[in-house]
Amino acid sequence: MATHQQNLPTRTTGSSIEDDDAVPDIDPTNTSGLLQERLQAYKHACRYLEAYISATEKVQKAHAKEYEKVLKTVSDPLKEGHHFDQSLGGIAGLFENIRSNTKGIANSHLEAEKTIKGSVLPILERLHTEIKNKSKELEKGAVKGSKEVDKARNVTQKHIELLGQHTAAFASSGGKVDPSTDPYVLQRGVNHRLNKQVLEENNNRHDLIEIQNSFAAFEAHVIQIFQQALQTFLQCVGGQLERQKAMYSDIVSTAQKIPLDFEFKGFVHRNNQLLVDPSAPKRDVSHISFPNQNHASTQPLIAGTLERKSRAMGGLKGYSTDYYVVTRSKFLHEFKDDDDIRKDPSPELSLYLPDCTIGAVSGEKFNVKGKDASKGKVGGAFAMSHELSFKAHSPADAERWYNVIKETAGGSATYSTEPMSPTSPVESRHESSQQQPPQYQEKSVAPVQTQGLGQGQGASSAGPMSAGAPTQQPYNTPVSGGGGQNAGIGSTPTSGVERKPARQRPIVMNVDMRYGLDV
Secondary structure (H helix, E strand, O other): OOOOOOOOOOOOOOOOOOOOOOOOOOOHHHHHHHEEEHHHHHHHHHHHHHHHHHHHHHHOOHHHHHHHHHHHHOOOOOHHHHHOOOOOOHHHHHHHHHHHHHHHHHOOHHHHHHHHHHHHHHHHHHHHHHHHHHHHHHHHHHHHHHHHHHHHHHHHHHHHHHHHHHHHHHHHHHOOHHHOOOHHHHHHHHHHHHHHHHHHHHHHHHHHHHHHHHHHHHHHHHHHHHHHHHHHHHHHHHOOOOOHHHHHHHHHHHHHHHOOOHHHHHHHHHOOOOOOOOOOOOOOHHHHOOOOOHHHHHOOOEEEEEEEOOOOOOOOOOEEEEEEEEEEOOOEEEEEOOOOOOOOOOOOOEEHHHHHHEEOOEEEEEEEEEEEOOOOHHEEEEEEEEEEEEEEEOHHHHHHHHHEEEOOOHHOOEEOOOOOOOOOHHHHHHHOOOOOOOOOOOOHHHHOOOOOOOOOOHHHHHOOOOOOOOOOOOOOOOOOOOOOOOOOOOOOOOOOOOOOOOOOOOOOOEOOOOEEEOO
């Protein structure tokens, strides 16, 4: 008997999904498509049997010649015949037996025509309807679930590609990245979407396993209906000749000998690479790896919980515990917790450490002052600088956080040797109002001689350096505490309020010709 070959959907992997692939190459629709095609095979087998009995009912009138038409209904190979075991003892062997026995039935009894039409065909018609309904149920259930798996895998693949782009650009950019494109944050986003994908895959896998298990019982039911229809058919032709009875008995005997699980076991054995293995374990996110998962830029320099003092004004002040991470991109990120599964992890606060002022450690506490960069470039331009007070679990822990932050900030940050204490704007204004004006030390200035400008008088009246005379300042030299460049000699120290310079008097210099110096 010639066999009709058709191409089945193939996969590159085995029956179980490998745990080390984030987005497997397996197309989930292949399993549902394979089961759908198997239903089509049984539907066509049922249609073949219907055609056979229907033709037999008609041939009862035409005897030998018309009975040849009966043989033609089953002479062609079964559609999707590769789904059946070609050895004896299965569905394919049953139809081969029908062909051989039908050749010997040249004459049929007209009296059996009405009985066949009213008793045998309705059984197969009902079975045909059941197979169609089963096919629709599969299409609405497993096929729809497979589409959801495809959708979830596409989303995961896009975020993995995004992580790959930014981890590749991490070295070339010198680690200068935006908070939203920090490889650490992107990796956590991949974990979140990968978990949703695995849930969809496991749900679809569960549905497919249930459908596969139901297929065994359904196929047993189909074969039982085949057996029932053929048994009724035997009773309808019981009045025919003994030879015909023997031939039909042989057909029924062949059908009865088919074990209920014979075809399905053979089907599983031939397609074990395409069907889902029920004994295979479910996927676990902890066993899955993806590109750039362990890239250096995704590993935090330090991570853990810290207590941060509330910045609320006029409200309850205290410390709240959050999860903080210092990344290799030189960001200090704040998260509510370290859970990547419950929700998409997004930093509540991001400080770019090279732009921050870092206070010294005081016991378990240390301060960091900077702008929140988590809102992006636009929001960061209008962000205000905040001084954040942190409290570690122990002084040693605080020292460890401080050293990592200081090393990450590098030479660009400003360090304070004294611990900074956060103050509110109200306190700042109160302190500034209580500040005293600057005090200046008043210095004495030597008087300037305005008489005796003669060439000899100046030399005789004033010596070059009188012992006990006050030291005179050079001309136009600012006196400390004068309050400005234009303050003249002998100007009085003023407060911090700027005043207009007073009109200066002309200064007459006494020239000592012996030394050539201005006195």
